[in-house]
Amino acid sequence: MLEQPEANRMANVPFSGIREVFEECDRLEAQGQNIVHLEIGRPDFDTPSPIKQGAIEALDRGDVHYTSNYGILPLREKLATKLEEENGIRYNPDDEIVVTCGATEAVFVTLMGLIGTGDEVLLPDPSWTYPAGVRLAGGEPTTYELDPATGFQPDIDSLRKAVSAQTKLLIVNSPNNPTGGVLSEQRAKALRDFAVDNDLIVLSDEIYEKILYDDKSHHSLAALDGMRDRTVTINGFSKAYSMTGWRLGYLAAPVDLVDPIIRARQYTSTCAPSISQHAAVRAVGSGLHEPMVEAFERRRDRVCERIKRIPGMSCPDPTGAFYAFPTLPEGYTDDQEFVFSLLRESGVALVPGSVFGDAGKGNLRIAYSNSVEQIDEAFDRLEHWL
Template identity: 45%
Template structure:
């Protein structure tokens, strides 16, 4: 009997995908499950982007590109970063990746040695825990607390820094909390990163999905930060291109040269015609994005209002992304038990907060990247299901 490598013990299955699989199996049996577990926009990819891909294929654009990505897409990304994020990059400072997931992997593989420590939010998308573990690096969690509106506690974070700390991960707007880190918080983080000479990995995949006057700020735009920041972003969420698998990293040339050495042995390059469609997304799809954001805001407002009107649960109003992080602590149940109860009793698929780290225990994550009508139905189902549960004494 063959055994897997020992490192595989550090790679559990995704808690999000576990819930999705359970919900899918229920659907196969004919049950009407409302999917609020997956961070996948329900909108079709804008037609202008699809047309660009069709045209690119028809013109025979079906071959390998440079490992770095096409010069045209890298130039378009650099122009976008200047226009939207106020950071000056050249095409040489851009690496086209297969989504943010690969960017995460390449950044960790390129810069963390076994035993190096990386500061990671808790709760967070768990790639930032498990990928460092895979390479023998040590993720050190800093807590995001509801009572602090999920803003980073700068004093606590700095107290966790040791002589082994090499990297700091931030995610704004954040998954699973939906928090948009404030300018004051980011300025404080920048000061800490400079003072302790840390590499900063900034995951900004939800940057355009902000609501209610919130403003996304790229930490690389702050003084002294571009030279130490790896900005990860992509097309999946804002442009509803999850299946296209297109992302990018922006960083100093030496950083990019290190990351491409990892990238070339994993993927070679992103699909040529997808890269061409990415240019069109950046240059022509902004009106489509704004329509999506308007609808997400409507869904968010309804879900937040509905949850906060129910007995025993509550949530903060998220400033960004498309998630609501619901507090269930009054029921005295684990987040996994609550997620399973909602799936079985109300036929609503959610994700237990514990899937995002220990600080997520006592919460359940909902995605409002499903239709408004299904959200209304789901909230009514949940209201009835929660009414059957006893509260903690």
């Protein structure tokens, strides 16, 4: 046995807390236990048929080889049109858009390309797994608060306290995982002012952009005055088009930012799967996401209704993505113990809020990426268990 097999940088990169829940589900299901899954951050729908047909036709044509590091030009051209028409940002498809193996890779190569040893990165608390990527890139994650009282809007005072001379990059995620919060226009402009005043690069993760409720609007930070030249906009196909297994995302940024990112990308996956890229051409601008969003809104309403029935459990109504982030029920304080006890004893899978940072302690992430019937079954079991 080697004395120290892992690299030093891995010491501060924990095993994913979400994956720990997945692994326990697998173990229990192998033993025959029935699990209701409200922990999985993926749509439960099939990929729409026109998108699958695009892949079939690509296979029949023999489009099965490496593509440019940037991705196939027809997809980049459609993405450039989409970004201009829907987000108000103009990019050159030749060298300002990069198609990636999921939005996760887009985040990772952005951090690897732009962050160096000792650079500080501001990221929301609670948030998805950005801290691990920052540490792998050699940077130092520093958190800022999301305010539950305002629907989990970024707290600008918290940002001002967290920024320092070593801060290089700000991460913003809207609609947000795990809270379901959506950035307001007013708060987007406040973030713009903060980023410009402190000369920060911004990574704007917009993967849930199309999953919005209650007439909410999405605000791309790169579209605001002074932001295009300092922003990397990240998006993808997994969530809106139920294409998680196709592994396809993209990023858009000015050439000066893309240059180090594409160099980092060249030494990771080389290019996104050619077949997935040809399929995605059918997705962009198609409106194929709309029936799924309507279903998610019905599920959101049911989750909020059921949460309100449980003493001590409270949650701002999510206005985007497909997550709710309620507090623990009355009498409970340890979200890790709560989640694993509920899972083992009643077969309901949730994610502990503490997985998403210190601000998540005492909360739960509920992914309503399951049917209304399964949501009711999960809450029936939860109420019985309580």
